[in-house]
Amino acid sequence: MTLDQRCLAIVGVTEIESLQERILSELATICAAQSGALWVSGERVGMRLRAWRGMIDRQSLPDLVDPSLVQNHAWKSGTSLLVPLMAPNGELVALVQLSDPISGGFADELLDHSETFGPFAATALKTASRFAQLQRQGLRDRETGAYTLSYFTDYATKEIYKARRYGRSFSLLTFSLDNLAAIRQRVGHQAVRQAQQIVLRVISQIIRDSDVVARATEQEFHVLLPETDYFGGLMFLRRALSSVLEEDDAKALEARVPMGITGGVATFPRDGDDFDELLVCCRRRMDERRGSLHHHLRLEPLPFWDEVELLLGNSRSPKLPDAPGEPSRRGKVADVLFEELQVEIGREFLRDPMSRGLLYVGGPSVRGDLPIIRSLDHAPTDFAPRVYVLGRHADLQEHHAMTPVFLEGDERLARHEFLLWMGDGSAYALLQRRGRGATWGFHTSDPTLVEGLVSKLQTAYDLQPY
Amino acid sequence: MAQARKVLLADPDVGAVRALTKALRARGYQVQYAPDGSKALEVSVLRHPDVILFDETCTLIEARSFIQILGSNPRTEDIPVVVTTSSRDLDRFRQLREGVLQKPFNIDEVIGRIDHLCRRAEAAQQLRGDAKEIEGGLAQLPLADLMQIMAMNRRTGRLTLHHGSERGEIQISNGRPVNARINDIEGEKALFRLIGWKDGTFAFHPGPAPARSKIERAMEDALLEGMRQSDERERLLSFLPPLSQMIALVPDGGEVIEPHPVTKELLRVLSQPRKISELMDLADAPDLDILGALTTLLEKGIVQRFEAIGVQEAPLLGAAEVHALRGKLLRGRPHRNALVTKIIICGTGPKAGRWFLRSLAGLAPISSDPACLRSSFGTLGTLTISDVLKIDFVFAPTAEAARPLWRPFLSSALGALILEESEPVMRLARFCAFELRMPVVLASGPASGGLNGTEVLPPSLRGAPAGVAIINTDVAGAVRTLLVAAMNTPNQEIPETMVSAGEA
Numbered sequence: 001m002t003l004d005q006r007c008l009a010i011v012g013v014t015e016i017e018s019l020q021e022r023i024l025s026e027l028a029t030i031c032a033a034q035s036g037a038l039w040v041s042g043e044r045v046g047m048r049l050r051a052w053r054g055m056i057d058r059q060s061l062p063d064l065v066d067p068s069l070v071q072n073h074a075w076k077s078g079t080s081l082l083v084p085l086m087a088p089n090g091e092l093v094a095l096v097q098l099s100d101p102i103s104g105g106f107a108d109e110l111l112d113h114s115e116t117f118g119p120f121a122a123t124a125l126k127t128a129s130r131f132a133q134l135q136r137q138g139l140r141d142r143e144t145g146a147y148t149l150s151y152f153t154d155y156a157t158k159e160i161y162k163a164r165r166y167g168r169s170f171s172l173l174t175f176s177l178d179n180l181a182a183i184r185q186r187v188g189h190q191a192v193r194q195a196q197q198i199v200l201r202v203i204s205q206i207i208r209d210s211d212v213v214a215r216a217t218e219q220e221f222h223v224l225l226p227e228t229d230y231f232g233g234l235m236f237l238r239r240a241l242s243s244v245l246e247e248d249d250a251k252a253l254e255a256r257v258p259m260g261i262t263g264g265v266a267t268f269p270r271d272g273d274d275f276d277e278l279l280v281c282c283r284r285r286m287d288e289r290r291g292s293l294h295h296h297l298r299l300e301p302l303p304f305w306d307e308v309e310l311l312l313g314n315s316r317s318p319k320l321p322d323a324p325g326e327p328s329r330r331g332k333v334a335d336v337l338f339e340e341l342q343v344e345i346g347r348e349f350l351r352d353p354m355s356r357g358l359l360y361v362g363g364p365s366v367r368g369d370l371p372i373i374r375s376l377d378h379a380p381t382d383f384a385p386r387v388y389v390l391g392r393h394a395d396l397q398e399h400h401a402m403t404p405v406f407l408e409g410d411e412r413l414a415r416h417e418f419l420l421w422m423g424d425g426s427a428y429a430l431l432q433r434r435g436r437g438a439t440w441g442f443h444t445s446d447p448t449l450v451e452g453l454v455s456k457l458q459t460a461y462d463l464q465p466y
Numbered sequence: 467m468a469q470a471r472k473v474l475l476a477d478p479d480v481g482a483v484r485a486l487t488k489a490l491r492a493r494g495y496q497v498q499y500a501p502d503g504s505k506a507l508e509v510s511v512l513r514h515p516d517v518i519l520f521d522e523t524c525t526l527i528e529a530r531s532f533i534q535i536l537g538s539n540p541r542t543e544d545i546p547v548v549v550t551t552s553s554r555d556l557d558r559f560r561q562l563r564e565g566v567l568q569k570p571f572n573i574d575e576v577i578g579r580i581d582h583l584c585r586r587a588e589a590a591q592q593l594r595g596d597a598k599e600i601e602g603g604l605a606q607l608p609l610a611d612l613m614q615i616m617a618m619n620r621r622t623g624r625l626t627l628h629h630g631s632e633r634g635e636i637q638i639s640n641g642r643p644v645n646a647r648i649n650d651i652e653g654e655k656a657l658f659r660l661i662g663w664k665d666g667t668f669a670f671h672p673g674p675a676p677a678r679s680k681i682e683r684a685m686e687d688a689l690l691e692g693m694r695q696s697d698e699r700e701r702l703l704s705f706l707p708p709l710s711q712m713i714a715l716v717p718d719g720g721e722v723i724e725p726h727p728v729t730k731e732l733l734r735v736l737s738q739p740r741k742i743s744e745l746m747d748l749a750d751a752p753d754l755d756i757l758g759a760l761t762t763l764l765e766k767g768i769v770q771r772f773e774a775i776g777v778q779e780a781p782l783l784g785a786a787e788v789h790a791l792r793g794k795l796l797r798g799r800p801h802r803n804a805l806v807t808k809i810i811i812c813g814t815g816p817k818a819g820r821w822f823l824r825s826l827a828g829l830a831p832i833s834s835d836p837a838c839l840r841s842s843f844g845t846l847g848t849l850t851i852s853d854v855l856k857i858d859f860v861f862a863p864t865a866e867a868a869r870p871l872w873r874p875f876l877s878s879a880l881g882a883l884i885l886e887e888s889e890p891v892m893r894l895a896r897f898c899a900f901e902l903r904m905p906v907v908l909a910s911g912p913a914s915g916g917l918n919g920t921e922v923l924p925p926s927l928r929g930a931p932a933g934v935a936i937i938n939t940d941v942a943g944a945v946r947t948l949l950v951a952a953m954n955t956p957n958q959e960i961p962e963t964m965v966s967a968g969e970a
Contacts, residue, residue: 033726167797445873
């Protein structure tokens with residue numbers, strides 16, 4: 001392909017994501033460069049890194065480039081070739097950095113070639129950006145203002161491609177208004193529309209610019225959170241659900257008929273490799289929430305310790321209901337389980353110390369010889385999970401990998417031990433009471449139940465929300 | 467020398483001519499002189515010198531025109547013309563076939579150049595006219611000169627070359643290279659490599675032209691490009707390890723996003739450790755591009771000398787497999803060098819654990835008496851696969867009361883190794899295979915220490931989405947099968963043959 005043909009071909013590309021990569025690829029081919037990066041001017045400040053290829057170290061690339069540092073013509077800097085992409089009117093649209101020339105250096109004539117290609121690439125970028133804007137405007141649902149499912153699916157497919165290419169993660173969230181039929185029947189169609197609008201309004205208020213909300217069906221909404229891990233998705237879900245229920249309009253509607261709002265999170269790549277798999281995972285997690293003991297036992301209004309007592313019960317308590325979600329068990333537990341779990345969770349954290357996680361270990365006293373403390377003695381400095389140890393102050397002052405929370409004179413804490421763990425995609429809680437000769441306990445992997453316990457513990461002891 | 471060689475010096479600077487004339491005569495040359503281009507042309511036609519040194523300050527006929535006029539006359543077309551200049555800008559003369567000499571020059575060097583041109587002219591004389599084979603040494607007659615002679619005389623045949631233990635061949639048709647071979651390499655890549663040979667022997671065998679041409683360049687063009695590549699290759703080789711050095715991918719070398727085609731090819735060839743010379747032979751790209759890409763890969767730490775990789779004692783996975791597994795484990799996660807992952811062991815009682823600790827070579831127990839041997843829950847030991855990859859083996863509790871522990875503690879595992887076929891163990895195995903969708907390997911016979919005697923895959927595990935296999939050779943084989951299955955994409959099931967091999 002000649003340079004002229006490349007210039008003409010690039011102007012015909014209208015899809016912004018593939019265009020950015022194509023520009024980089026074409027310039028790398030023209031200049032025989034093995035690596036390259038592209039920054040594109042945004043609506044706000046600076047030029048943002050949009051694509052990179054080859055053997056470039058991502059960490060060494062700045063996310064933002066100051067346009068005032070960009071020259072008007074292609075120039076060499078060290079071993080790199082920098083090519084500003086200027087529109088014919090002189091507007092700086094993007095900057096390309098090419099490096100690792102296959103022949104060891106960039107010949108001078110490549111400056112001319114890249115400058116010939118530049119205005120075509122800049123024009124194509126401007127056109128594609130306007131095209132994407134128009135596409136977004138034309139793809140909104142008229143009733144709610146959310147994107148349509150077709151646009152969302154298309155967007156999610158591109159996000160999967162990007163996440164796969166650049167090794168990132170993103171989260172897909174699904175919200176469902178389960179009681180929509182009951183709302184329509186009892187209050188009327190206007191209330192259905194109102195419920196939909198409340199959910200979308202609240203979600204739209206808390207999302208970032210890069211997040212996308214879409215209406216999938218009458219009762220289901222999808223949210224895509226780019227560059228968000230499972231924990232981030234979970235935080236968003238929790239914030240969205242509580243924000244919806246705190247809305248005045250929602251409270252008024254709930255007083256008449258519960259909206260039955262529920263949600264699920266799935267994260268790429270750990271929960272699925274394509275949009276359908278992620279959606280299936282989201283729906284499975286929604287089903288788990290619906291089938292959770294948390295709902296079956298109507299635990300929502302109970303404070304932390306009341307819920308602990310109810311879940312723990314005693315040997316005469318009625319059998320726990322068979323919930324379809326993740327299992328929960330109650331009964332005698334091995335005396336060493338509490339210690340063994342601390343050691344194993346500590347190891348689990350150390351296997352992947354940069355993944356987020358949350359652990360609360362509560363008991364009569366915070367001692368330096370607690371298994372969790374010993375197992376995290378060698379935690380690295382960039383240890384990401386947050387570990388809290390709660391209890392009466394014994395001999396531990398501080399620890400680099402955890403936060404001791406000293407609670408003096410708390411009778412209930414003195415009688416119980418608990419362990420609440422939220423990891424990457426799973427959750428676990430153990431509540432136990434030590435007695436003479438036997439330890440009575442309750443443990444569960446029901447994420448909704450664990451999240452509820454964590455949330456109530458945070459409220460009970462004024463701990464920071466995760 | 468049977469007949470004195472004749473050199474024409476065309477230069478208006480009498481002082482420079484005088485010094486050179488004296489030295490040339492002392493070496494037995496016959497020197498002719500011309501003060502301008504017109505006179506030089508006249509002497510060239512009448513006396514037919516063996517070599518002409520033409521200074522660019524000559525008047526009446528400019529140097530390029532002079533060369534063109536001589537080239538267009540059959541009587542003088544074979545006379546080599548070297549242009550001399552006082553200018554520093556030698557790039558202007560890049561297109562000249564015999565090059566340029568910059569003034570002031572070292573007399574010995576000029577005489578050396580004239581000697582060389584005369585020898586080449588004599589060789590050409592020898593080749594011209596007869597069809598017999600010719601042999602010689604490349605030290606005396608460099609390949610570039612030899613090929614120019616072939617081009618001038620429009621020869622057709624095979625030029626075979628020997629350099630140490632290596633053998634190459636260039637096929638020539640009407641003075642144009644049409645193909646070249648060295649080892650299993652053909653075409654331009656082979657030609658450019660052969661042009662770099664400085665010593666060795668050659669033999670020309672006249673014969674018919676090959677039917678198909680794999681080189682589309684003219685001789686002049688091929689030689690210029692070949693020599694450029696040869697110089698660049700020498701420069702790059704001076705920075706690289708010796709060609710016999712084994713190199714391999716660095717397991718934690720990071721991912722190369724949409725690599726350059728040459729880089730991509732190198733990464734493909736380096737799926738196993740190779741010598742640099744092998745790499746140059748196996749990759750299709752020109753040697754220069756390969757060395758350029760390899761230099762970058764070494765600089766970026768994506769490839770390294772093979773001895774530096776600590777996988778030689780770890781027989782379970784090769785360097786490329788470790789690289790692939792790391793890539794899979796790091797997907798969507800922050801990059802870090804040392805990775806620790808885990809494999810679930812499904813079995814009950816301390817017997818299975820003790821046997822496993824004894825049987826898997828290199829497995830270091832977590833402590834002198836791992837607690838999981840008593841409770842059947844927890845980490846048993848760690849296997850170091852390489853400097854950057856370790857695997858923990860974790861016992862999963864099989865009891866029904868322990869079921870809430872399954873998903874939180876098992877979901878991040880690479881796969882599950884089943885050591886027994888009891889009902890609780892199989893229930894856990896089904897959970898791993900179908901709920902957590904991880905590969906499952908059922909160890910039997912010697913691979914399970916005799917704990918499991920079954921020889922067929924239980925129906926309850928058949929059709930597991932991430933693959934299932936039964937292995938009855940040894941425990942290392944079972945672990946390796948699991949690791950290989952885990953490094954493949956979720957859709958790639960363990961091949962059916964693996965299952966039948968285990969069953970056999």
